[in-house]
Amino acid sequence: MLETSLFSLFVAGLLGGGHCLGMCGGIVTALSPQHAKHQANWLLLAGYNTGRIASYVLIGTLAGGISGFALSGGHLAKVQLLLYIAANLILILMGLYLAGLSGLLSRIEAIGRPLWRRLQPLSRRLLPIRTLPQALAIGALWGWLPCGLVYSASLSALASASASHGALLMLAFALGTLPNLLLMGVFATRLKQLLQQRYVRRGAGLLVTLTGIIPLLRLALI
Numbered sequence: 001m002l003e004t005s006l007f008s009l010f011v012a013g014l015l016g017g018g019h020c021l022g023m024c025g026g027i028v029t030a031l032s033p034q035h036a037k038h039q040a041n042w043l044l045l046a047g048y049n050t051g052r053i054a055s056y057v058l059i060g061t062l063a064g065g066i067s068g069f070a071l072s073g074g075h076l077a078k079v080q081l082l083l084y085i086a087a088n089l090i091l092i093l094m095g096l097y098l099a100g101l102s103g104l105l106s107r108i109e110a111i112g113r114p115l116w117r118r119l120q121p122l123s124r125r126l127l128p129i130r131t132l133p134q135a136l137a138i139g140a141l142w143g144w145l146p147c148g149l150v151y152s153a154s155l156s157a158l159a160s161a162s163a164s165h166g167a168l169l170m171l172a173f174a175l176g177t178l179p180n181l182l183l184m185g186v187f188a189t190r191l192k193q194l195l196q197q198r199y200v201r202r203g204a205g206l207l208v209t210l211t212g213i214i215p216l217l218r219l220a221l222i
Contacts, residue, residue: 006172009153012091012211013176016098016149047135048142049181051182053174055143056150057167060157062167071161080159085219087155091212094148099205100198105148112146119144149173156161 071080096102119141127140143150151174158165 006168008211008215009156009169009173010176012094012149012152012208013173014179015208015211016094016177016180042183043132044129044135045182047132048129048139049178051136051139051141052143052180053171055140056153056170056174059150059154060166060168061163061169062166063154063162064160064169065156067158067166068161068163071182080161083155083159085216087152087159088212089146089214090152090155092209094152095205095207095212097205098208099202101205106163108151109148111145112138112144112151115144116146149177 004157067080067083071077090105090108093102093105093108097105123138123141126134126141129135129138150173153170157169160169
């Protein structure tokens with residue numbers, strides 16, 4: 001059975017910190033406890049990430065459930081295989097992008113921009129974030145931001161053909177992104193400087209690339 005491991009997606013989310021910095025850094029920095037007069041921003045930061053993770057899990061549930069229903073007749077195994085390959089190819093492109101070796105991923109991310117253009121006005125109405133419901137809501141909206149890492153994880157959930165497993169895959173990915181975004185909230189400047197170091201970007205990017213190459217090599221050996 002074609003399955004992306006929970007660990008692989010967790011690692012991809014963890015190593016993709018440089019991309020997370022670009023996509024979510026502005027909001028997370030604004031919520032940073034170091035910029036607050038008290039510790040209330042910890043609650044807002046937690047609310048933002050809770051909303052974001054909830055969106056990822058919903059995406060995984062929908063993707064896995066839809067494909068599970070479509071594949072229940074057993075006639076679309078080739079589609080499942082193609083989705084599995086596509087998910088790992090996007091991971092490879094993400095790794096090359098993080099390493100500064102390819103910009104092709106940015107073109108793929110453009111696919112989701114029409115949806116984001118519809119959601120973005122809603123997010124602007126929630127700014128500035130002052131309450132927990134606002135933080136939860138903007139986190140939930142930000143979960144739909146066009147992102148190559150999310151695309152890869154979503155395709156993995158789609159290829160799982162299971163609502164429950166799709167949800168778990170997206171949860172594993174979301175938990176992988178969490179340490180970077182929490183650290184970004186506390187050590188925003190230092191983390192940004194670290195992730196911009198060429199050797200850090202190159203190393204993390206190549207490791208993400210490996211998470212996409214290894215499953216494809218295993219598939220070729222079957």
